[in-house]
Amino acid sequence: MNPLNQVEGRAIPLGLKNCDTDVIIPAHWLKTVSREGLGKGAFETLRTDPDNLFDSAEFQGSPILIGGDNFGCGSSREHAAWAIGDLGIRVVIAPSYSDIFSGNAVKNGILPLVLPQEAVDRLMEVAQTDPISVDLEAQTVTTPFQDRFRFEIDPFRKMCLLGGLDEISITEQSDAAIAAHEEKISSNQPWMIPAAQ
Amino acid sequence: MTKARTLYEKIWDAHVVEQRPDGTCLIFIDRHLVHEVTSPQAFAGLRAAGRKVRRPDLTLAVPDHNVPTTARRDAAGNKLPITDAESAAQLAALAKNAPDFGIRYIEETALEQGIVHVVGPEQGFSLPGATIVCGDSHTACHGGIGALAFGIGTSEVEHVLATQTLLLQPAKTMEVRVEGEVGPAVSAKDIILHITGVIGAAGGTGHVIEYTGSAIRSLSIEGRLTISNMAIEGGARAGLIAPDDVTFAYLKDRPYAPKGDDWDAAVAYWKSLATDAGATYDKTVIINAADIAPSVTWGTSPEDVVPITGMVPDPASFADPSKQIAAAKSLEYMGLTPGTKLSDVEVQNIFIGSCTNSRIEDMRAAAAILKGRKKADNVKWAIVVPGSGLVKAQAEAEGLDKIFIDAGLEWREPGCSACLAMNPDKVPAGERCASTSNRNFVGRQGPGARTHLVSPAMAAAAAVTGKLTDVRELMA
Numbered sequence: 001m002n003p004l005n006q007v008e009g010r011a012i013p014l015g016l017k018n019c020d021t022d023v024i025i026p027a028h029w030l031k032t033v034s035r036e037g038l039g040k041g042a043f044e045t046l047r048t049d050p051d052n053l054f055d056s057a058e059f060q061g062s063p064i065l066i067g068g069d070n071f072g073c074g075s076s077r078e079h080a081a082w083a084i085g086d087l088g089i090r091v092v093i094a095p096s097y098s099d100i101f102s103g104n105a106v107k108n109g110i111l112p113l114v115l116p117q118e119a120v121d122r123l124m125e126v127a128q129t130d131p132i133s134v135d136l137e138a139q140t141v142t143t144p145f146q147d148r149f150r151f152e153i154d155p156f157r158k159m160c161l162l163g164g165l166d167e168i169s170i171t172e173q174s175d176a177a178i179a180a181h182e183e184k185i186s187s188n189q190p191w192m193i194p195a196a197q
Numbered sequence: 198m199t200k201a202r203t204l205y206e207k208i209w210d211a212h213v214v215e216q217r218p219d220g221t222c223l224i225f226i227d228r229h230l231v232h233e234v235t236s237p238q239a240f241a242g243l244r245a246a247g248r249k250v251r252r253p254d255l256t257l258a259v260p261d262h263n264v265p266t267t268a269r270r271d272a273a274g275n276k277l278p279i280t281d282a283e284s285a286a287q288l289a290a291l292a293k294n295a296p297d298f299g300i301r302y303i304e305e306t307a308l309e310q311g312i313v314h315v316v317g318p319e320q321g322f323s324l325p326g327a328t329i330v331c332g333d334s335h336t337a338c339h340g341g342i343g344a345l346a347f348g349i350g351t352s353e354v355e356h357v358l359a360t361q362t363l364l365l366q367p368a369k370t371m372e373v374r375v376e377g378e379v380g381p382a383v384s385a386k387d388i389i390l391h392i393t394g395v396i397g398a399a400g401g402t403g404h405v406i407e408y409t410g411s412a413i414r415s416l417s418i419e420g421r422l423t424i425s426n427m428a429i430e431g432g433a434r435a436g437l438i439a440p441d442d443v444t445f446a447y448l449k450d451r452p453y454a455p456k457g458d459d460w461d462a463a464v465a466y467w468k469s470l471a472t473d474a475g476a477t478y479d480k481t482v483i484i485n486a487a488d489i490a491p492s493v494t495w496g497t498s499p500e501d502v503v504p505i506t507g508m509v510p511d512p513a514s515f516a517d518p519s520k521q522i523a524a525a526k527s528l529e530y531m532g533l534t535p536g537t538k539l540s541d542v543e544v545q546n547i548f549i550g551s552c553t554n555s556r557i558e559d560m561r562a563a564a565a566i567l568k569g570r571k572k573a574d575n576v577k578w579a580i581v582v583p584g585s586g587l588v589k590a591q592a593e594a595e596g597l598d599k600i601f602i603d604a605g606l607e608w609r610e611p612g613c614s615a616c617l618a619m620n621p622d623k624v625p626a627g628e629r630c631a632s633t634s635n636r637n638f639v640g641r642q643g644p645g646a647r648t649h650l651v652s653p654a655m656a657a658a659a660a661v662t663g664k665l666t667d668v669r670e671l672m673a
Binding site: 016017018020022023026027028030031032033034035045068069070073074075076077078079081096097098099100103104107108154155156167168170171172174177178180181182185189190191192193194195 | 223235355366455462639
C-alpha cells in the first residue's frame with residue numbers, strides 16, 4: 001500500500017448526500033477477480049452525462065473527492081474503494097461515511113477525511129476554481145484563501161495510512177493471544193466449533 | 198457486582214483477544230461466510246503472501262450472487278454451463294479456492310445452496326452470541342438470531358481468513374424499541390421499512406442496533422432475520438435481537454448446531470445474552486407498532502418510506518436542504534411527481550426474493566395473496582426466487598410453487614438474483630419493480646431500473662393489480 005501524507009490538487013466537488021456504493025461502482029463491475037482497473041466503472045451512471053465532473057478536463061485525475069453526508073453507504077463492496085483509488089483519488093472529504101466504506105478506504109491507502117458540513121460547503125466552493133491541500137501528519141485541510149480546517153482521525157488508521165502498513169502483518173504479531181483465545185473456546189465452549197458433517 | 202451490560206457489550210467482551218492502548222480491539226471471529234464476489238481478491242492475496250486459512254473449520258463458502266436462477270441441470274441431470282463468462286470465472290474461482298484452502302463448500306447444484314444469509318441460520322452454522330462476518334453488508338441479517346454479525350470488505354475477508362480476527366473499534370449502542378401489536382398485513386418488512394424511514398439511512402451509523410419491544414419479540418425467526426437484515430439500511434453495521442425460546446426452537450437439530458449435552462450447554466449460555474436491566478444504550482428510539490402501515494419506498498434511498506396509503510412527497514417538504522436536492526434527484530430518476538398517490542403507481546416487474554425476504558414464511562405470505570388469482574397483464578416479468586434449495590423444496594412440498602405458476606409468476610432456483618442484478622435477472626431501464634429486496638438505489642436492479650421496496654404480501658398484491666397496492670384490500 002502506498003503511504004499517504006500530503007496531497008494537493010483539485011478536488012472533485014461531487015457533494016451528493018447518501019452516495020451509495022452502487023453509485024460508486026455498479027454491481028456488474030463486481031464480476032472481476034482482480035482489484036485493478038475499476039476506475040473505468042467508477043460513478044458510471046453519473047458519467048453517462050457528457051458534462052460530468054469526473055471526465056471534465058478540469059477534474060480528470062484529481063486526487064481529492066468531496067462527497068456528501070453518509071458517503072459510501074450500502075453494499076460492503078471494497079470495489080468502491082478500489083474504483084475510487086483507480087481514478088487517482090487519495091482523499092475523500094465528507095461530513096460522514098458509512099462504517100464499512102471508511103474502513104475499506106483506509107485499507108487501500110485512501111483517507112476518508114471527516115469535516116463538518118459548513119467546512120465541506122466551503123471546500124465545495126473553493127474546489128470550483130482552486131486546489132485544496134491535505135496534510136495527514138498535521139491533520140489539516142487548507143486552501144489558497146487562508147482557510148484552515150483541522151480534522152480528527154483514529155490514531156491507528158493514521159499510522160496505517162502514513163506508513164502504508166499491511167494490517168495482516170500487524171495482527172500476525174498477536175498470534176499467541178489468538179491461540180490462547182482459541183484454546184479458551186475449545187475448553188469452555190466446545191459447542192462453538194461447528195458440528196462435523 | 199458486575200456492570201449492567203447490553204447484549205452487544207456481552208458479545209463484544211467475550212471476543213476481545215487483545216485491546217490496544219487506543220481502544221482498538223482484536224476481535225475473534227467465530228464464523229466466516231464466503232461467497233464468490235468479494236472473495237477472489239482475498240484468496241489471491243493469501244496466495245501472494247504464502248498464507249493459509251487459519252480456521253477453515255469456522256469458514257463456510259457458498260456461491261449466491263452470480264448464479265443464474267434458471268435450471269442448473271438439464272433433464273438428464275447434467276450440470277448446465279453458466280453462459281456469462283465473467284460470472285462463470287468468479288464461480289470457478291470459489292469452487293477452486295474453497296478446496297485449495299480446505300474450506301467447506303456448498304456447490305451451486307446442492308440442495309443446501311442458497312443466499313449465504315439464508316444458508317447460515319438454516320444450517321445452524323450461525324449461532325447466537327457468535328461473531329459472524331461475510332464480505333457482504335447484509336451479514337447484519339444473522340443478528341436476528343442474536344449473533345453479532347456484520348459485513349466486511351475484501352481486505353477484511355483476507356484478514357479474517359489469515360488470522361480469524363478483525364481489528365475493530367467498539368461501536369456505540371442504539372436501541373430501537375417497537376412496542377405494541379401491528380395491524381393486519383403488517384409484516385416484519387413493513388416494520389423495518391418504517392424504522393428506516395424514522396431513523397434515516399445514516400441514523401445508525403457508528404452504532405449496533407438492538408431491536409427490542411413486544412412487536413419484535415412476537416416475530417418468528419424469519420421475521421427477525423428480515424428486521425436485522427436491513428439494519429445496514431439504517432446505517433448500522435449490525436443489528437441484534439436477543440435470543441429466546443423461539444430462537445432455540447429454530448436452531449435445534451440444524452446440521453451444524455450443537456447436539457446432545459453440547460446443545461444444553463449452548464442454550465444455557467445463550468440465555469445469559471439478554472441485555473441486563475439497568476444497562477444503557479447510547480441512543481434509544483421508540484416506535485409504536487400501531488403506527489406502522491404496509492409500507493413502500495418512493496425514492497432511491499431506503500429511508501424514502503411512506504405508508505401505501507400515502508403520497509409521493511414534495512422535495513420542498515424536507516427541512517434539510519441536502520435532502521431536498523437528493524429527493525428531487527430521486528423523483529427525477531423514479532419518474533414520479535409530488536402528490537401522486539403511491540397506490541396509483543403502475544409496476545411492470547415483480548421480484549419476490551433476496552436475503553431480506555426469501556424464507557419459507559415469505560413464500561407463504563406471497564402465495565396466500567396469489568392463491569386463485571392471476572397477475573395483471575401490464576406486469577411483464579414476475580419472478581419468485583426462494584432463498585435456498587431447502588426453502589424451495591419446502592415450498593414445493595406445500596404446493597406454493599403451483600400457486601405462483603398458476604398466477605403467472607416464474608418459480609426460480611435460489612440466489613441473490615434481481616436484488617442486485619449481477620446475474621441475468623434484471624429490471625429493464627425506465628420500468629418499475631415492486632421488490633421484496635433491501636435497496637432501491639439508482640441502478641441497483643439494472644441500469645435505469647426503478648425499485649419500490651415492499652413486503653412479500655405487498656409484492657404479490659402488486660402482481661395481481663399491476664400497481665402498488667394496499668394488500669389489505671385483497672384480504673377481505
